[in-house]
Amino acid sequence: MHGSDWRGWPAGLRDPRSPQSARARTDLLERVDFHCRLAWLTDDQLAAAQTAARDAGMAVGIVHDLAVGVHPEGADTWAQQDAFAHGMSVGAPPDAFNAHGQDWGLPPWRPDALAASAYAPYRDLLRGLLSHAGALRIDHVMGLFRLWWVPEGRPPTEGTYVSQDGEAMLAVLVLEAHRAGAVVIGEDLGTVEPGVREALARRGVLGTSVLWFERDWDGTGRPLAPEKWRSGCVATATTHDLPSTAARLTGDHVTLRHRLGLLTRTLERELAEDAADTAEWLSFLARLRLLPEGEGDEEAAVRAVHRFLLRTPARMTGVWLPDTVGDRRPQNLPGTWDQYPNWRLPIADAEGHPVTLEEIAASPRLHRLMEVLRPGADRP
Secondary structure (H helix, E strand, O other): OOOOOHHHOOHHHHOOOOHHHHHHHHHOHHHHHHHHHHHHHHHHHHHHHHHHHHHOOOOOOOEEEEOOOOOOOOHHHHHOHHHEOOOEEEEEOOOOOOOOOEEEEEOOEOHHHHHHOOOHHHHHHHHHHHOOOOEEEEOOHHHHOEEEEEEOOOOHHHOEEEEOOHHHHHHHHHHHHHHHOOEEEEOOOOOOOOOHHHHHHHOOOEEEEEHHHOEOOOOOOOEOOHHHOOOOEEEEOOOOOOOOHHHHHHOHHHHHHHHOOOOOOOHHHHHHHHHHHHHHHHHHHHHOOOOOOOOOOHHHHHHHHHHHHHHOOOOEEEOOHHHHOOOOOOOOOOOOOOOOOOOOOOOEOOOOOEOOHHHHHHOHHHHHHHHHHOOOOOOO
16 A cells, blocks of 8 residues: 555554554455464464474474564564664674675664563564474574664664663573473674673573684684584584585685675685685594595585584584585575575575475485484494
């Protein structure tokens, strides 16, 4: 009727509690009922998926995801306008991953409004996510403590950190997870404020450890031996925000970032540094007898990486689905907008051909990797 962005609606409809909004609910009853039914069907399917997962023998089942924010034009910001800081966006300061910083285009919670409401919007959000979940992953879990706010229309480099009551946010999270009987996983990669990982560990929240980032930073700087990894984490080769393992091994991710203008150094220097990093890890895997001699192809290296993860004391091991078929394209490049089709790419095989769920399930490459991960499997 008036477009998808509620901020451009007539003044009366911008207020969900106004008489005009009440009349619109009556006038548009058929459309409202249609979308309510879609929501009901989605909830029913989520419940069925979790039941099927547990019945199949999965100890945890479905892991749901709490994104770092919501769309500024969406229902959340319309229905709970006082809870969000309009005119602001969350992101990340410049770092080794993105020298320009990141602007994610998502409005942050207002810490004062959350506290004044006894965190009701946050609690309701968590209860919905946890209703059919065996675990909940918190994207950018550092955001429970502070977030990088970027004023609308300004570059990420001109943002600043805004703190909130991290202990309260964390307490609400673990209380709701306990009530639901769910595990909590925090994505604690990138710039992490001192004390955050310790606070998460005290509350039983698992962290996220990505193989390529795990080095002896306090000593030699070399790849960290598996027995020295922390136990309170999900050990994984990559995440949705990082290159697939195949792209990491081939250097495709560096070429892509160069093509999108995201590098601040020359392509040659980035490729050389990336190749040296990858070669050091592969040499380490070979010394540990996880990469059998004569198996130097990309698929063998992917299996070796996952053999390594199983040697760590990590409570959980994560496998990125595109890694099971050799996809070389990232699903998401944080900080990009129209430069890259984030979340719109179908999973593809090593040749770039899209694959269906049925083809993934039948993939010989997937089954070879699953043999590595199968409990009791023979491993080098």
